[in-house]
């Protein structure tokens with residue numbers, strides 16, 4: 023039989039039994055759609071985190087207290103702080119290093135903000151004027167923290183956009199006195215809204231001078247020191263020198279960890295890449311299930327069409343011709359299923375992007391290719407058994423089953 | 425040389441503990457161009473004989489020579505080729521593919537054999553005309569009457585221009601009038617030189633054949649030659 027005739031025969035056979043064709047196409051398309059959507063989610067998460075990290079600032083080097091066990095970056099350390107002393111003077115000593123553009127110490131804690139009877143909990147970041155450019159924040163109203171001696175903080179604060187709205191509504195915020203914890207602070211600036219970011223939500227943040235924050239939280243350690251290098255090339259040098267300087271200041275003890283944004287990025291990139299892969303693997307299982315369904319559907323087809331197979335043999339069809347016809351049908355079912363699933367998956371990813379515009383839910387190319395080819399391969403592999411069974415049928419027995 | 429030469433054919437089936445001798449010690453010669461009716465009671469082995477002649481089944485013992493060639497030892501693929509090119513089947517229950525049109529059903533043996541589409545279309549158009557099915561080309565089997573269905577089946581059986589047509593009770597599912605039409609068609613083919621073997625238990629139809637094989641319990645009970653019997657198909661044109 024000619025290829026075009028085989029394909030047409032298979033197509034007519036498939037459309038001749040709409041119920042089972044629809045079922046197997048559906049199963050296959052759900053499998054492929056799952057791969058596309060889940061990897062879009064996984065890869066979207068990866069891209070989102072990478073983008074967020076990049077928006078933390080450029081050429082960023084972060085010093086955290088405590089020594090990381092392996093010397094490599096351990097994500098757990100980035101979140102929980104081990105109490106080892108990292109002081110404002112430590113931060114100050116780093117300002118003079120070559121290749122350093124800006125340094126900002128950071129102390130954090132939670133407290134309450136109170137104005138005109140309104141009370142809410144806030145995250146307090148104690149830092150300096152440089153914190154704002156390092157983290158790429160922008161001032162919407164008023165001004166940034168004053169340039170002053172880091173060890174004597176004025177009683178001023180720069181507040182996040184959401185705090186301003188909740189505390190002051192339509193009234194002017196700049197110049198007002200608010201109570202944060204047990205301090206009375208004058209609002210001198212409002213941050214531009216950035217929306218939900220990684221780590222801290224700046225819209226619900228209150229920034230105060232670092233020494234003031236330490237006094238409020240009754241501690242003299244820092245949560246982080248953030249360093250901005252002059253250029254990307256300067257990062258490794260600055261990292262090493264920062265380590266050396268702090269080691270010297272800490273009596274030769276290497277009790278801090280210096281990480282670069284690149285390292286953090288690479289780790290998260292790897293972590294979330296692996297996650298996407300795992301998710302794709304799980305979705306691929308649904309493809310295998312779909313393949314088994316196609317096999318069952320084709321086995322049913324062989325049973326249903328036993329009389330027809332006997333007839334084809336009587337009319338001179340070779341075993342090969344019959345095998346190919348059934349294989350083509352299985353391949354067609356899975357190919358159409360794969361295509362429909364691909365379109366459904368892209369539609370789903372599109373819908374995700376519409377609902378969550380910040381989330382770049384695009385399926386990666388490798389996942390799409392792997393999903394489609396797995397679908398086709400399983401369809402073919404699971405089509406072989408029914409096709410062989412059809413080809414082996416005894417023509418006389420088959421003809422009697424009409 | 426005989427078209428068909430059977431010698432010492434045995435065909436046994438195991439039914440539980442008992443062995444059924446569907447065909448036993450069968451010797452038979454049929455010449456090219458003959459018109460043979462196979463008759464006998466139900467279960468006497470008529471269908472088994474026809475399946476064997478059509479290479480759909482193999483004997484347990486004995487040899488079957490078709491056109492001088494021993495076909496029992498051929499590989500399945502070689503047998504398929506013989507079926508494709510030399511043999512046409514007509515069944516009692518028509519055996520049309522329900523999702524294909526009349527034209528597509530007629531073309532099926534050529535499609536399976538890989539005949540080019542242009543050649544196929546030409547021959548199908550001719551066959552549709554020959555069998556009075558021009559108006560039914562695009563009809564599916566369920567849109568055709570019984571007689572039309574059997575005409576499609578006969579057109580299909582002849583489309584590869586076989587030497588031998590095997591018909592197993594071709595009028596079994598038809599009323600007498602349409603049955604007669606179908607027999608006339610088959611006899612007209614025989615008149616053109618095709619060897620025709622028809623299984624029937626209709627005495628009247630059997631009598632129209634020039635040779636009658638009477639089967640009983642898998643054996644040939646009688647082989648009646650009616651050399652002088654006029655061929656009705658030739659008289660009725």
Ligand SMILES: Nc1ncnc2c1ncn2[C@@H]1O[C@H](COP(=O)(O)OP(=O)(O)O)[C@@H](O)[C@H]1O
Pocket residue numbers: 437438439444445446465466467468469470471472473
């Ligand atoms: N596949 C089979 N398995 C078992 N017995 C069979 C089979 N085919 C035919 N037979 C037996 O062989 C005998 C002849 O059958 P068959 O050729 O169909 O008779 P007929 O066509 O003359 O009615 C019967 O007894 C039947 O039961």
Ligand SMILES: [Mg+2]
Pocket residue numbers: 470471472
């Ligand atoms: Mg029978």
